[in-house]
Amino acid sequence: MNPEKPVTFCVCHKTSFADLKAAKVTSLEDIANRFGCGTGCGSCKPYLVRLLETGETEFDVIESSYS
Numbered sequence: 037m038n039p040e041k042p043v044t045f046c047v048c049h050k051t052s053f054a055d056l057k058a059a060k061v062t063s064l065e066d067i068a069n070r071f072g073c074g075t076g077c078g079s080c081k082p083y084l085v086r087l088l089e090t091g092e093t094e095f096d097v098i099e100s101s102y103s
């Protein structure tokens with residue numbers, strides 16, 4: 037694991053972003069329907085958006101706007 041990019045999976049559904057990419061997901065809705073990711077706590081959503089936009093599967097922590 038890259039210590040600078042520790043976010044690599046949806047915790048709620050125990051699915052890695054690499055697995056989602058390998059499944060050729062096309063949208064947040066597609067991911068939710070097929071894997072459930074984004075429908076639990078929702079905290080993986082910003083990373084799912086980045087995955088869809090950039091194809092990256094490892095991310096640094098996106099700071100919450102609630103702090």
Ligand code: FES
Binds near residue numbers: 045046048049
């Ligand atoms: S981490 Fe993906 S829904 Fe909670």
